[in-house]
Amino acid sequence: MAGFKTHLTVSTLMGVGYGGAAYYMYHVPVPTCVLAGGLCAVSGMLPDVDSDSGRPLHESIAFAAAVVPLMLIDRLSRFELATETIILVGALAYVVIRFGAAALLKRLTVHRGMFHSLPAAVIFGEIAFLLASGDNVQLRYFKAGAVVLGYVSHLLLDEIYSLGIRRGQLAFKSSFGTAMKILGHGFLPNVVTYGLLALLTLVALKEPGWMQNVYQQHQQRASQYASQLGGRSADSNNDNKSEPQKLLEALKTEFDPTSSTR
Numbered sequence: 028m029a030g031f032k033t034h035l036t037v038s039t040l041m042g043v044g045y046g047g048a049a050y051y052m053y054h055v056p057v058p059t060c061v062l063a064g065g066l067c068a069v070s071g072m073l074p075d076v077d078s079d080s081g082r083p084l085h086e087s088i089a090f091a092a093a094v095v096p097l098m099l100i101d102r103l104s105r106f107e108l109a110t111e112t113i114i115l116v117g118a119l120a121y122v123v124i125r126f127g128a129a130a131l132l133k134r135l136t137v138h139r140g141m142f143h144s145l146p147a148a149v150i151f152g153e154i155a156f157l158l159a160s161g162d163n164v165q166l167r168y169f170k171a172g173a174v175v176l177g178y179v180s181h182l183l184l185d186e187i188y189s190l191g192i193r194r195g196q197l198a199f200k201s202s203f204g205t206a207m208k209i210l211g212h213g214f215l216p217n218v219v220t221y222g223l224l225a226l227l228t229l230v231a232l233k234e235p236g237w238m239q240n241v242y243q244q245h246q247q248r249a250s251q252y253a254s255q256l257g258g259r260s261a262d263s264n265n266d267n268k269s270e271p272q273k274l275l276e277a278l279k280t281e282f283d284p285t286s287s288t289r
């Protein structure tokens with residue numbers, strides 16, 4: 028079994044190659060390349076969150092607890108929510124991942140269970156796709172691809188380490204075939220894995236359209252509201268309205284986030 032450091036080294040090298048290739052061949056912006064490379068590196072330890080040694084679990088959870096809220100903040104800020112609301116959601120996501128997910132994973136997983144499988148690699152890629160923000164779907168696929176690449180590099184390395192040479196001949200250890208598998212032994216883990224895979228695939232396929240719709244509707248409502256307010260404040264110039272009414276409208280315009288100069 029390859030150790031924590033070996034996995035991380037290999038996935039980091041792959042991440043550097045992946046980000047570098049995207050930069051040189053497709054002129055992907057540097058920050059996106061660096062982020063994708065980093066995601067690939069971290070994903071190289073993800074499958075071992077099921078191991079009993081604790082370090083991959085600890086590191087992955089710490090990383091996810093820090094990065095997922097950041098990714099959420101970027102998404103939520105597109106809806107012009109109040110800053111306090113965004114911070115609260117981010118803090119809540121941190122607590123849920125840091126404590127909830129860690130406890131759940133410790134209890135529910137067995138080493139070399141379904142976390143070491145190809146459908147799990149796709150599931151984590153889909154999660155990355157859904158968390159990644161931005162209008163450019165291609166760049167979101169690029170980040171998701173980084174996660175899948177890092178994840179699969181781990182599975183592949185585990186399989187390579189289960190090969191050995193015995194009396195000059197290639198020998199398979201008993202762990203061979205337990206990393207890059209499609210189906211596990213337990214019925215329930217298989218059902219959960221494939222159920223999750225189906226659900227996330229469906230959401231990932233539909234989601235770019237949803238987000239676009241929701242965002243457009245939000246923008247439309249905001250511009251309608253702004254034009255209504257603009258019309259009203261224009262009316263208020265003819266002195267039909269009382270002073271308090273004018274003041275109230277001026278205040279509304281002042282504090283309306285949609286009519287600001289942003």
Ligand SMILES: [Zn+2]
Binds near residue numbers: 075181185
């Ligand atoms: Zn492993």
